[in-house]
Amino acid sequence: MPAPPNEVADLPPELDDILLTALATEKAERYERVPYMRDDLRELRESRS
Numbered sequence: 478m479p480a481p482p483n484e485v486a487d488l489p490p491e492l493d494d495i496l497l498t499a500l501a502t503e504k505a506e507r508y509e510r511v512p513y514m515r516d517d518l519r520e521l522r523e524s525r526s
Contacts, residue, residue, distance in 0.1 A: 491521055 479500065481493040488496075495517050501507045508514040 489521075489525065491525075495521065 479497070481490070482488050482496045483490045483493055495514065498506065498508055498517075499514055
C-alpha cells in the first residue's frame with residue numbers, strides 16, 4: 478500500500494481516502510464509477526469551505 482498522499486505532498490488528510498480509493502490495486506476497492514469520486518471530491522470541497 479502506498480504512503481498516504483498527505484505524507485508526501487501538501488494535501489489535506491481528508492483527501493487520503495479519496496485518492497487511495499481511486500488508486501487501489503484491486504478493482505473491487507476502487508470507485509465503481511467516476512461520478513462517485515466526483516461526488517466525494519465535491520463533498521470534501523464543500524466541507525472545507
